[in-house]
Amino acid sequence: MHMHRFDAGMPKPGLVAPFAAIGAGCGRPALCPCGFAPGMGDDRDMSAADPSSNVALVAGAGGIIGHAVCQELARQGWRVTALARRPVAGFASIQADLTDARGTADALRSASGTTHLFYAALNPDPDLATEAERNGRMLGNLLDGLEETGAPLRRVVIYQGFKIYGIHLGAKVPTPARESDPPHMPPNIYLAQEAQLRRRAERSAWDFVALRPDVVVGDIHGNPMNIALVVGVFAELSRALGIPMRFPGTDLAYRQLVQFTDSGLLARASAWAASSERASGEAFNVTNGDVFRWERMWADAAAHLGMETAAPVPLTLERHMADKGPLWREIATAKGLVQPDLATLVGWGFGDFIFHTETDVISDVNKIYRHGFRERMDSAASLRAALDSLKRQRILP
Secondary structure (H helix, E strand, C coil): CCCCCCCCCCCCCCCCCCCCCCCCCCCCCCCCCCCCCCCCCCCCCCCCHHHHHHHEEEEECHHHHHHHHHHHHHHCEEEEEEEECCCCCCCCEECCCCCCCHHHHHHHHHHCCCCCCEEECCCCCHHHHHHHHHHHHHHHHHHHHHHHCCCCEEEEEEECCHHHHCHHHCCCCCCCCCCCCCCCCCCCCHEEEHHHHHHHHHCCCCCEEEEEECCECCCCCCCCHHHHHHEEHHHHHHHCCCCCCCCCCHHHHCCCEEECCCCCCHHHHHHHHHCCCCCCCEEECCCCCCEEEEEHHHHEEEEEHHCCCCCCCCCCCHHHHHCHHHHHHHCCCHHHHCCCHHHHCCCCHHHHHHCCCCCCCCCCHHHHHHHHHHHHCCCHHHHHHHHHHHHHHHCCC
8 A cells, every 4th residue: 555654752643743833835636536426624725826836846757646646737737847767758757766865955956946746666685674764865865956956846745555553464444534543663664755755844844734544546657556457457367368357355345435536636735735824834634525345346357447346355356367468468469558668567466465464454534624625535436437537548448
């Protein structure tokens, strides 16, 4: 799960940091694609009258979160620059390796007008201490680079997630998980990033807001943590083999209550977080607002894809799908798909984590509703929409 927390000496639970500088820029969102009217409440908006005066730098813009944020901010009239390892189609792009401090500072010379940073960059590592140190340093390098270029930064929006509650360590997280829940023992990528933010914000004119999505549903490829791709590719491989689309996790995971965060909803929450005066210094859970069991969601997805289902068969996908590359290449060639390399397309390890989580995963989203962002979404409709978009893009057949 794309998706950590505070230790001794940190702000009180539920707060990211007690800073006072204000952010900018959010237009009113359109009706969401799943038919629910987005709600922004009556919260005061700190945006300028002209949204184009808001200048966003989106780090990790090639990922499932960052790309959706770029699209939403552009729709609202922001000036958007994408920061990634490779150019992002449709956006002015800066290419940088954030682990390289000098290279990052040099690359950011063209981002001297940045007023808002949306930080969705991620460099994972199986060793938690290495992951925390590296990702904290990456964020620090970026903030130092923006300071060096004299950017008039007003707010940073950063993305955390359910791992902040310790689920990746095997914890049976009390549900619904609340932003005020106590932290666990580090190392933790999000703790390291918050430390970087706190240190710099104390002497700066900007503040920051932390958003905590859970499993993000989106329609891009090239990101290993895209559950729609895991489901869609697994279904097409099953179809090609003439077998039912069987849930590849455990019986217990099949029946737990879990949740999604639609990438479009998260992007609209990001624009709100960048502009809301009340959001300053806060952390917010952000999900679609409903819960489901895979028992129901899997059957719904299979029906949408025209597949039969049968009883779950627990697999370790990372190992079990290792021999399916040639079959996918045949499918991709026959159907004219854009990515014939299965290993590049899908993060099976992410699917293993999701499909073997044997505890309820539920976030309390009342806090963000109280503060003014009240959009909800039908998670089944969100997954169907992502699958359909992946098909239109010729990522899935």
